[in-house]
Amino acid sequence: MSYDEAMESLLTRKGIGKKVANCICLFGLHHVDAFPIDTHVKQLLDKYYSDGFDFERYKGVAGIIQRGVIEGMKVLLVKPQTYMNLSGESVAEVMNFYKLDPDEEMIVIFDDISLEPGRIRIRKKGSAGGHNGIKNIIAMTGTQSFSRIKVGVGEKPQGWDLADHVLGRFSSEDRAKVEEAIGHAMDAAVLMMQGETDKAMNIYN
Secondary structure, eight states: OOHHHHHHHHTTSTTOOHHHHHHIIIIISOOTTOOOOOHHHHHHHHHHOTTOOOTTTTTTTOEEEEEEEETTEEEEEEEEOSOGGGHHHHHHHHHHHTTOOHHHHOEEEEEETTSOTTOEEEESSOOOTTOHHHHHHHHHHTOSOSEEEEEEOOOOOTTOOHHHHHHSOOOHHHHHHHHHHHHHHHHHHHHHHTTOHHHHHHHHO
């Protein structure tokens, strides 16, 4: 189900309100646009966004952004919400807004149908390799010299549409492999941020 459909269905269940329904959608169904609001979140919204969110300031970003600190390093985590083939529009806007150098300060993590589920591959730079999202990032940022981590999702089944495959759900067996691969990608990204890309490649490729 889409997020809206899932919310509508969950809210018909006795005892489930908006907050719990959003929690289920976010943590159980992986709908990243779900936004559970409890007492603490409401207090933060009232404190920092009493006049509403400043959509004009972030116009063009078209993504979900989280600022934080990982291993003492300040990071921006960005998930573009444009069509996947237009990921570069969001990425370029973020790089421009925060005045970042994509060659030095960006790691792109993306799916790759040429790798089996559970495999990751790290590259310091390179062409798009047929991946339309990466092709758009290269076009919009004007460089292909950014670091990247490919996470395998396997080839699409015969007769399937590619979009249905990459946006679909994994089998239980593949899901376990992909969860492990995501953990490896996270550890690899930390090494890469620490300037240890060669070490990450030796460990995980």
